[in-house]
Amino acid sequence: MIDAISFGNNKLRYLDQRFLPLQENYVETADYLQAIEAIKTLAVRGAPLIGVAAGYTVVLAVQCFDGEKDSFKAYFDKIIAEVEASRPTAVNLFFATAKMNEVVAKRFAESSMAELKEHILNEAICIHNEEIANCENMARHGVALIQKDLGHILEKRKLNVLTHCNTGTLATGGLGTALGVIKQAYKDGLIEKVYTSESRPLLQGLRLTAWELEKEGIPFFSHADSSSGILMQRGMVDFGIVGADRIAANGDTANKIGTFNHAVLCHEHGLPFYIAAPISTVDITIPDGTYIPIEERNADELRAIHGTKVATDTTPVVNFAFDMTPAKYINGIITDKAALTGDYVKALKEVVPAAAASDKGLSSVC
Template identity: 70%
Template structure:
């Protein structure tokens, strides 16, 4: 069983995903600075798992505090700010820190620091437990949507699904978002095979999703990101499903760079394209995709592949980590509460309420 992240006796343990699938390196740390660095460097990645890691990182920071209660508010504010600065696009991170801040706001005045820290530790564990339960719920709702939306195709054959980046256990700590739906659909006999796009520049689809599918014995093919339109043209893909790092109030969705191209191709070829993400990924304070902050990462991620230089060090690079898929290209959004189709503005708001 894949153990992407755990927290035991004050120690955070995580699988360093930068070295998969060739090496399975587990790291243990009691340092919140090291945990923040793990989020920044994508040793820990995937929107829901980043949220889980953020909660545990706050706890690591609390464990190292040795000041007075009067000095604690300033320390806590700086700790939260450092955690939130690690990855600006993944809203789950901010959802996790918001839950920790809520505990602080409600209990700081009357609690001792020890009692407050215990409350926050329980909250961080609760965030992890919630993500596991969310994945199970998404898998059920996603399979229900596939059965309903693709009933004509399912009457004739099992389906081939396209996915992008990694949205499984390695991204969530549970069974996964989009990949969790795929795993459940495979067990239900709905899927014949998976097409996983490589997901340049860090190859999460080729390295991580392929590895997870091998662990589950699910048939798959890996492809270059630019191949999906041609496979759709040839009738080799029946539908697509991916995860999300942030969903705006109108359903515009930020996900790993390359997602929008798949979605546009699917729309052109009249192939359903779905998003699977927990409700915590929905940010109704953002009206549309134009307002989603998009992280631009170091140019060397594109100029090198696992430390090997493939372009000159002076090659100018644009390296956005995410793109935004407009809602008109999204057939449905699967959440842990239910799957919604069309008129996202009202339905997403109702899910939050």
């Protein structure tokens, strides 16, 4: 499996995704500020992987604390605020920092500083292992849903699927969310080929998903974001599946910019459109998608492609990193707990509180 992120010898090691697929650059650091910068600059990206990276970033920051225990909480609060400011849309980041806050709240009084640091490290490892397990569960539930909804086509032939951005190992540290479902479905003989849209402006679909699919030996075509409509018109796509950076309580979903377009086109052509994301991506404190904070990134990301300018510095740019897909365009949400279809909004409200009430919050393996 691709080694997207790991932690050992008090250092974080990650694959810098900004240089893929042309260069495979691994970075090793003990500097928490460098880890924060990796999240900000998309060297590490994808909602679940951001959560994993956030956990390890807190560990790095805590490891370099050498003050008295009485001053730790103020230092810790400052670190949490810095980590949370790195990416505002991906709820997994806030899930990870909430878990870290929980550890400190529970363990601070009874632990020495050395013990507290160990508890924080163990929680970060737990978050990482949880994401790996979540991916395996999503793949299983997703394959079952595909077989149920598209069985009438599978009786005649294999399926062609459209996906957007990157939702594989590079986004999760495990098998993947939407791409994990695709990988498992291909392994099970359900998928003929994958259409991966380029995902402008940072080309995660063209650079990253294509790279993963090639590594896995899965047949695919990359295509311009704006061409998904003609693919559907010509019967070249049977369904769409993407990931999510945040899901509101009503099922509205924020994902990589361009997702909304694909969802509407699938709806227009009568094709199922699915979201695959762990329960930790659901934010039940947000009633609907209009409340999801949408990150607007540097204009130069649009003015240039991999460092090559394609517009003048004075060209006015709107560069939203995400868009919001209303629940009415989503046929089902595939989570690590279950594949939710039909009145999945009601099911979502039932599954999330049940998960939150478990012994370890949303954790399924710790």
